Amino acid sequence: MLNQSTxxxxxxxxxxxxxxxxxxxxxxxxxxxxxxxxxxxxxxxPAAMQHLGVLEAAGIVRSAKIGRVRTCAIEPEVLxxxxxWINARRIEWERRLDRLGDYxxxxxxEGDGNGSGT
Amino acid sequence: MLNQSTxxxxxxxxxxxxxxxxxxxxxxxxxxxxxxxxxxxxxxxPAAMQHLGVLEAAGIVRSAKIGRVRTCAIEPEVLxxxxxWINARRIEWERRLDRLGDYxxxxxxEGDGNGSGT
Numbered sequence: 001m002l003n004q005s006t007x008x009x010x011x012x013x014x015x016x017x018x019x020x021x022x023x024x025x026x027x028x029x030x031x032x033x034x035x036x037x038x039x040x041x042x043x044x045x046p047a048a049m050q051h052l053g054v055l056e057a058a059g060i061v062r063s064a065k066i067g068r069v070r071t072c073a074i075e076p077e078v079l080x081x082x083x084x085w086i087n088a089r090r091i092e093w094e095r096r097l098d099r100l101g102d103y104x105x106x107x108x109x110e111g112d113g114n115g116s117g118t
Numbered sequence: 119m120l121n122q123s124t125x126x127x128x129x130x131x132x133x134x135x136x137x138x139x140x141x142x143x144x145x146x147x148x149x150x151x152x153x154x155x156x157x158x159x160x161x162x163x164p165a166a167m168q169h170l171g172v173l174e175a176a177g178i179v180r181s182a183k184i185g186r187v188r189t190c191a192i193e194p195e196v197l198x199x200x201x202x203w204i205n206a207r208r209i210e211w212e213r214r215l216d217r218l219g220d221y222x223x224x225x226x227x228e229g230d231g232n233g234s235g236t
Contacts, residue, residue: 008133008134008136008139009134009135009136010134011134012130012131012133012134013130013131013134015126015130015200015203015204016126016127016128016129016130016131016134017127018126018127021126021203024207025207025210028207028208028210028211028214029210029214030214074207074211076207076208076211079204079207079208080204080208082133082200082204083201083204083205083208085133085139086133086197086198086200086201086204087201089142089143089146089192089194089197090146090194090197090198090201092143092146092147093146093192093194096146096147096148
């Protein structure tokens, strides 16, 4: 539970930056070398590499050096953990609304019952 | 686009803390007074109120004071924005895998064609 918590901390923190989200957006279309990830960003290569480090620490991105080129790829299962957490909250919320709807229907039904009695 | 970016920054940052996620978990089961949100957390009430402030700034939670009690509720549409961003990445990723699969099938087909020729 604590590990899971720390994982989600890192995961959501990693996604809380536009440069890092831009990297994830690019990588969800396929693997890319670091230079290609850094090019569109308004920052130096070392600054981009730091952001990449945050994504790697969170487990969202892995990279491998082949020859002189470091290529990055997304880890979709890790990214999905964040999606699943939010999804679970939405399901709970919707269930609550369903229960509320059922309850209101029950009240309506009781109201009808009383109405026919008077 | 910039506004959207800032919104997602705040949204993901708000979710990157276990105390704030615990509050969102509680509120997805229904509205609650601040005191109830703070009670299970291993921190002072002022510290819990600060976390609540981060959730409110991100738009995930709204609160209203009725008499002497401040009651909080979740804003599911705002929370959904974070889910949608991750969801869009997953869809792109899965499309890429589909295209890759189609491409591999094409190669297989070409292989068969060559095979029958020899």
